[in-house]
Amino acid sequence: MAMENFRQFLVALSATVLFGVVSIIFVLVWVLQYREGLAWDGAAGEFNWHPLLMVAGFIFIQGIAIIVYRLPFTWQCSKLLMKFIHAGLHLVSFILAVISVVAVFDFHNGAKIPNMYSLHSWLGLTAVALYCLQLVLGVGIYLIPITPVYWRAAFMPLHIYSGLFLFTSVVAVALMGITEKLIFGLNNPKYKDLPPEAIFVNVLGLLLVIFGALILWIATRPSWKRPSEQVLHTLHTDGGGEDNTKVGPSLSQLTEGADSETTGDVRKRLNKLDGAD
Ligand code: HEM
Ligand code: HEM
Structure with missing residues (x-):
């Protein structure tokens, strides 16, 4: 089935995937080149899983899950299959976010750093908890066949609003985390001296904002919506x-x-x- 403005859609989709993949590469380069690498040993290498899994899982995979219904080449697939793909990608994103939170808690406990003192951690944990709720409600309302059709339609505007709001919040929380880490981690030269690591990671923040903006753009174009069954x-x-x-x-x-x-x-x-x- 033809989509209106198909070319613009392809440009937006390619840019989204490009910015998302480059963001993941930036986090990898950050933790592997500038920081202590990756390990699961209660030390800094374990903390580094936190930004990597948040960006790759909670931001990139969640973003793709949100726009998956909009891909015109999936329109010949049944709606049920697309629901499983949408829900499955959100589940993967949630699992990676949980592992990422475990990594930072474990690191904090090992290094005797207090937990849950920052605004970043408050908003971050709230986002993970609400995302879990959205996932459970989504499965309950749209996958379990006994839910009345009336409920499904009535709940949809809330599902879409809370999904987009959560996604946007997660990008904002990541920006706070990045800034915190640069302030804590850069000593001699400090963050305010703008060393190469600071410039590199500031660019990562910009890439995440652009990725988020593109996902929101695609998910809010009425003419790119999957047509009704x-x-x-x-x-x-x-x-x-x-x-x-x-x-x-x-x-x-x-x-x-x-x-x-x-x-x-x-x-x-x-x-x-x-x-x-
Ligand atoms: C800590 C969530 C992304 C850096 C935390 C904590 C949570 C959290 C719940 C508290 C852990 C504890 O108290 O032991 C999130 C969420 C993110 C995210 C939901 C979603 C994208 C990032 C990113 C970075 C980052 C991209 C970049 C390095 C930090 C740092 C801490 C931390 C430095 C320790 C200091 C603190 O508790 O604020 N994060 N985070 N976070 N996160 Fe994130
Ligand atoms: C649509 C978010 C979980 C079923 C959407 C949309 C968003 C979203 C933003 C609008 C997409 C668009 O307009 O193209 C989320 C988030 C979830 C989640 C953040 C998890 C935390 C689920 C689950 C199901 C589900 C588990 C169960 C199948 C649907 C359905 C649509 C939808 C049926 C309508 C698609 C359409 O008719 O075009 N979701 N969702 N969602 N979601 Fe979810």
Whole structure:
């Protein structure tokens, strides 16, 4: 199925993947070249898993999970399969975030550094907890088949808002963490003397902001939204026949008295049933 402004979508998607991958490479170079490398020994090498897993898992994978429904080459896949992919990627992102938090707690306990004293840690742990809630509610409402269709549609605007809000918060929390680490970690020359490590990691912060902005852009373009199952079904079967296995009014009911209505119009109307399929 054709997507409106497909070229712009491809440009936005390529830029998103590029900025995301380069951000992960930047964290790797930071911890391996400028810092103590990676290890699981209660020392600095263990702390370094924290930024790496947060950027690769909680930011990059979460971002991709959010836009996965928007990829036009997945539109021929069933909605159920896409739900499993969306939920599965969010689950992976959550697991990596938990391991990342364990790494920093373990490091703090080993080095006798207090836990949970900073705003970064308060907001960060809250984001991880709310993300878990979003995941459980998402599975309960959209994957378990007994949830009424009415609930699914009613909950969707909240699901989308809280998902985008959490994603944005996680990027902001990462920026706070990066700044803290530069202030703690750079001594002689200090952060204020702007050594090469500071410039490099400031650029990492910029890359994360651009990645976040691109994900939000893609996820909020109405014309790039995955069409409703009913529109896809109608186009695949090349007709407006009723399909009693689908939820909501049939296409023929929706288009009654509007023979000249275009597919775009039908799609707009059906999208009002957001989350019902
Ligand atoms: C500590 C969460 C990203 C640097 C913490 C703690 C949490 C947390 C919950 C508290 C651990 C404790 O008290 O023992 C998050 C979340 C992130 C994130 C949700 C999401 C992206 C980052 C990044 C860095 C970073 C990218 C960059 C190096 C730190 C530092 C600490 C810390 C230096 C120890 C000081 C403190 O407790 O504030 N983080 N973090 N964090 N994080 Fe992050
Ligand atoms: C859509 C976030 C977990 C089902 C969305 C959207 C966001 C989002 C931002 C809007 C995407 C768009 O408009 O293209 C999240 C977050 C989750 C999560 C942050 C985990 C923490 C889940 C789970 C399910 C689920 C576990 C269960 C299947 C859906 C569905 C849509 C959706 C059905 C509508 C897609 C569409 O009709 O185009 N989610 N989600 N989500 N999500 Fe989630």
